[in-house]
Amino acid sequence: MRIAAMLLGGALPFLPMLPASAFTAYVSNEGSNTVTVFDTETFEVTATIPVGQRPRGIQLTKDGKHLLVAVGDDDTIELVDTATHEIVGTLPSGPDPELFTLSPDGNLVYIANEDDNMVTIVDLAERAPVGEVQVGVEPEGMGISPDGKILVNTSETTNMAHFIDTETHEIVANVLVDARPRIAEFKQDGSEVWVSAEIGGTVSVIDPATKEIKKKITFEIPGLRAESIQPVGVRITKDGKKAYVALGPANRIAVIDADTHEVEDYLLVGQRVWQLSFTPDEKYLLGTNGVSNDVSVVDVAEGKVVNTVQVGELPWGVAVSEN
Amino acid sequence: MLPASLLFGQIEAAPAAEPAEVGIGYLYSSRGLEPLALAEVPAENDGQAGAELAIEDNNTTGQFLNQHFTLEMTELADGADPAEAVGGLAQQGIGYVVADLAADELLAVADAAKEAGITVFNIGAPDDRLREADCRANVIHVAPTRSMLADGLAQYLVWKQWRRWLLVEGSHPEDKLLADAYRRAAARFGAEIVEERRIEDTGGARQTDSGVVQIQSRIPVLTQEAPDYDVLVAADESEVFAAHLPYRTWDARPVAGSAGLMPTSWSPAHGQWGALQMQSRFGKRFSRPMTERDMLAWTAVRLVGEATSRTNSTEPATVDAYLKGPELGLGAYKGQKLTLRPWNLQVRQPILLTDGRVIVSVSPQQGFLHEVSELDTLGIDQPETECRLP
Numbered sequence: 001m002r003i004a005a006m007l008l009g010g011a012l013p014f015l016p017m018l019p020a021s022a023f024t025a026y027v028s029n030e031g032s033n034t035v036t037v038f039d040t041e042t043f044e045v046t047a048t049i050p051v052g053q054r055p056r057g058i059q060l061t062k063d064g065k066h067l068l069v070a071v072g073d074d075d076t077i078e079l080v081d082t083a084t085h086e087i088v089g090t091l092p093s094g095p096d097p098e099l100f101t102l103s104p105d106g107n108l109v110y111i112a113n114e115d116d117n118m119v120t121i122v123d124l125a126e127r128a129p130v131g132e133v134q135v136g137v138e139p140e141g142m143g144i145s146p147d148g149k150i151l152v153n154t155s156e157t158t159n160m161a162h163f164i165d166t167e168t169h170e171i172v173a174n175v176l177v178d179a180r181p182r183i184a185e186f187k188q189d190g191s192e193v194w195v196s197a198e199i200g201g202t203v204s205v206i207d208p209a210t211k212e213i214k215k216k217i218t219f220e221i222p223g224l225r226a227e228s229i230q231p232v233g234v235r236i237t238k239d240g241k242k243a244y245v246a247l248g249p250a251n252r253i254a255v256i257d258a259d260t261h262e263v264e265d266y267l268l269v270g271q272r273v274w275q276l277s278f279t280p281d282e283k284y285l286l287g288t289n290g291v292s293n294d295v296s297v298v299d300v301a302e303g304k305v306v307n308t309v310q311v312g313e314l315p316w317g318v319a320v321s322e323n
Numbered sequence: 324m325l326p327a328s329l330l331f332g333q334i335e336a337a338p339a340a341e342p343a344e345v346g347i348g349y350l351y352s353s354r355g356l357e358p359l360a361l362a363e364v365p366a367e368n369d370g371q372a373g374a375e376l377a378i379e380d381n382n383t384t385g386q387f388l389n390q391h392f393t394l395e396m397t398e399l400a401d402g403a404d405p406a407e408a409v410g411g412l413a414q415q416g417i418g419y420v421v422a423d424l425a426a427d428e429l430l431a432v433a434d435a436a437k438e439a440g441i442t443v444f445n446i447g448a449p450d451d452r453l454r455e456a457d458c459r460a461n462v463i464h465v466a467p468t469r470s471m472l473a474d475g476l477a478q479y480l481v482w483k484q485w486r487r488w489l490l491v492e493g494s495h496p497e498d499k500l501l502a503d504a505y506r507r508a509a510a511r512f513g514a515e516i517v518e519e520r521r522i523e524d525t526g527g528a529r530q531t532d533s534g535v536v537q538i539q540s541r542i543p544v545l546t547q548e549a550p551d552y553d554v555l556v557a558a559d560e561s562e563v564f565a566a567h568l569p570y571r572t573w574d575a576r577p578v579a580g581s582a583g584l585m586p587t588s589w590s591p592a593h594g595q596w597g598a599l600q601m602q603s604r605f606g607k608r609f610s611r612p613m614t615e616r617d618m619l620a621w622t623a624v625r626l627v628g629e630a631t632s633r634t635n636s637t638e639p640a641t642v643d644a645y646l647k648g649p650e651l652g653l654g655a656y657k658g659q660k661l662t663l664r665p666w667n668l669q670v671r672q673p674i675l676l677t678d679g680r681v682i683v684s685v686s687p688q689q690g691f692l693h694e695v696s697e698l699d700t701l702g703i704d705q706p707e708t709e710c711r712l713p
Contacts, residue, residue, distance in 0.1 A: 096603070114600050115607065117383055136387065137380045138600055156597060157625075157654065158384040159632070174387040176632065180597070180654040199654040225697060227659040249658075 023279050024082070024321040025286055026067050027295055028055035029312025035069060035080065036311035040279050040286075040320065043297065043307050049085045052078055057099040058317040061124065062106030067319065070097040070111070077111065077122075082321060092129050094120040099183075101142040101151075103166070110151050112139040119153050119164065131169045135162045143184030143193055150208060152193050154181035161195045161204070163211060173211040177204045185234040187258070196231035196245060203231050203245055205261055215261045217245075224250055233276035235285065237300070244298070246273040246287055253287055253296070255303060267305055269296035277318040288315040342391040343637040345381075347624055348412040348420040349374055351447070352399040352428060359566040365614065370423050370446065371396060372609045373617030374624045379608075381628030388632055394624070399428060406435035413439035418639035421623045423447035423616065426457075433459045442643050444623035446616065450500065451703060454667040458710035463646065464669045465623045469504040469560075471702035472586040475674025475686035476556075476579055477508035478700070482688045485553035485577070489546070490519045491568070492558040502558035505580065512691075517550045524563045542571035549574065557581040583678065586686070589618035590677040595685075598656035622655050622670070629653050658685070664699070667710040671698040 022041035029036060033055060037047040052071030059068050060082070067080040070093065077091040077100065093100070094113040097120075101110050108130070109122045119139055121131040136158025143152040144166075151164040154177070161184055163173040178200020186193045192214070195204045203217040219229045230248030236258055237243070243258040249272050255265040270289025273296065277286050285298040288311075295315060297307035349371065358364060366372070374394055381392040395417060399408050409432055412420060419442050422429055426448045436443050437459070445453065445464045449472065454464055467475075480486070488509060492502035502519075509516050522545060546555065546568075555572055557580040559565035565581035577583055591612030594602060605613040630645040631637060645651060647668065652660035657673045664671060674686045687693075691700040699705070 096600075115603050137383045138597070138604075155384075156600075157380055158387070159629075159654070160384070160387060162387075171387075179652050179660055199660040200652060201660075227696065227698075230659075 026319045027311045027315045028058040028317045030316040031313030034312045038309050043309050056316045058319045060319050060321050064321050064323045072096045072098055091122050091127055099142050101144050104148040110142050112142055114138045133164055133169050136160050141183040143186050145186050146190045152184040154184050156180045175211055178202045182232045183234045187236050187240045188238045194234050196234050198230045198232055201229050217261055232274045235276045244285055246276050248272055270294050275317045277320050279320050280322045286318045288318050290314050342389045345392045345637050346417040348395045348417045350397050350399050351423040359562040366611055370616040370620045373620035377621040377624030384632055405431040409435040419627045426450040433462045437461050446619035446623055454669050455709040458667045460712045465619050467588050468702050469501050473504035473508040474701045476586040477512045478686045478688040478691050479676055479684050481512045486514045487517050487552045488514055488556045489549050489552040490516045490556050492521050493561050493563050494523045495561040497560040498558050501560045505556050517552045522564045538567045542567055543573045547573035554579050584676055586674045587615050589615040590675055592677050592681050593675055596656050596658040601656050666705050666708050
């Protein structure tokens with residue numbers, strides 16, 4: 001212990017300047033109540049931060065100074081200082097927060113409260129609730145339009161994507177999707193919102209203007225039963241050309257042409273892949289493998305899994321910092 | 324042809340018209356004896372609470388679709404005419420009935436319901452015959468069968484390499500049916516029943532002040548001199564003795580079946596796949612744990628809700644066609660969607676294995692393969708079925 005501490009202490013002043021492509025990834029470990037921190041250049045784990053109970057949803061504030069971690073069993077969202085790794089505060093998230101998203105300006109946090117059929121809106125600077133919206137049964141996924149005007153919340157048992165006006169906090173439309181919708185993700189140009197249905201096994205591509213389902217993406221993997229294909233995490237590149245969908249116990253990430261909505265490839269990753277995140281330069285896509293306790297690293301240009309990082313138990317969410 | 328609005332899945336917000344009403348009946352009869360385990364005495368609203376929660380869930384969804392669901396509870400008194408009870412529900416315009424009844428009562432209700440165009444959801448009778456020779460085109464079976472439960476346990480015991488079973492069965496007809504299901508499971512999955520024993524129900528009180536002293540000396544005697552075995556499998560659906568077996572057998576062996584490691588479709592111990600949310604919502608609403616009967620009732624009422632929202636219709640014929648069609652897939656916290664076996668209208672479902680405190684495993688076990696659905700490795704499968712629906 002003492003040697004390690006001395007080495008660490010001794011090494012600090014000589015830290016080289018990191019190249020521009022090195023980012024910091026944060027992974028919430030639902031089972032071990034920690035956040036694993038690793039470098040996206042070396043893929044070395046640099047720290048493990050103890051947090052509250054059952055950490056799941058995880059995101060960085062826009063300035064990168066804080067990491068927000070939903071700790072469902074503590075009924076709060078913790079703010080972790082990304083420089084010191086100290087927990088510096090909590091947000092009044094409402095009970096059992098699981099997933100949340102930030103407004104494009106970074107000022108508001110929209111939180112799904114699964115037990116109360118409710119979305120809570122919290123002012124980040126004030127750390128105070130500023131609104132609530134009643135939605136369907138077991139709200140989960142939260143997607144915000146790039147202009148911040150529409151929030152799409154999915155409710156897992158009602159099986160709907162609720163389109164919420166962020167000005168009035170009113171639901172303006174409800175779109176019925178397949179069973180157990182988990183994630184809502186907008187294209188950067190706002191032309192489409194993609195909603196994954198875990199039990200239904202599909203991704204609905206919804207036109208936010210007409211609120212109509214343009215296309216239902218289905219998945220077929222030779223040798224795998226349809227029931228094991230359970231889409232959860234969805235990420236779309238900034239140029240709107242490629243999309244990636246984590247398929248849960250199918251142990252694969254689907255690569256999709258986001259223009260034609262055709263599946264191009266299935267990348268074999270770890271077990272029960274759930275959430276995804278790009279590095280800010282979109283060089284890599286990271287996927288959390290809950291059952292194998294690791295994170296798969298996909299080289300986006302190559303379309304290949306190039307690395308695996310061991311993290312804590314039952315990794316759930318992942319966020320990557322610009323810093 | 325579905326309306327365009329449904330095809331594209333959009334539902335207008337803030338509807339102005341009166342909501343379409345969907346009434347769901349719930350028929351139940353008294354359950355006879357108290358359970359052997361004092362901690363498991365059911366609440367007054369056992370089952371009903373699950374149905375009520377599902378009605379609330381359906382209505383949360385229904386508010387966006389302008390649909391409204393209500394529950395009508397009806398007790399089928401001892402000796403009462405099931406046709407009369409069904410007639411009463413039909414008069415209220417009810418098209419769906421959740422039935423927590425024994426097999427013969429269920430058949431009487433189903434036949435009366437057929438006349439009235441009512442679909443019945445069986446949550447109370449695990450009898451395989453209701454899905455086989457006695458199957459009915461208007462009965463959807465939400466409850467798993469004895470053979471599904473036995474197969475779910477058997478797959479795990481075989482995976483565990485506990486292949487030599489001492490089968491101990493009770494003396495009531497339903498105990499024999501359950502023992503038959505275990506015999507079938509043993510033969511199917513390669514286990515061996517090394518010996519069978521039977522424990523007679525000699526009557527008497529379930530709970531007594533000093534009963535434990537006698538039980539402690541009796542159970543070892545009842546289980547001694549058995550051939551070498553890995554696990555005792557108890558078939559005691561009537562709850563006469565099984566709860567007393569664990570820790571009291573002559574040989575130090577685990578107990579499974581009606582006590583010890585038990586197969587079930589739901590347990591308050593189940594938290595995976597979002598089930599924790601369900602347990603938590605139920606606990607908040609009713610201040611007690613959610614039982615298997617609650618979950619079966621919830622599932623039945625949610626099936627109606629799901630089919631109603633998917634078809635955007637309150638026409639029983641339309642809803643019924645969806646329920647029995649290939650599109651149906653209900654999320655019910657089991658890690659995969661629940662679907663119907665089209666040949667006998669049994670809900671396919673994973674089987675949980677629990678000791679009452681934690682979930683030990685969930686069947687089907689890995690490696691038990693099937694060409695259609697691995698869930699069809701549980702229970703009587705299509706090639707063996709005796710059911711011929713019109």
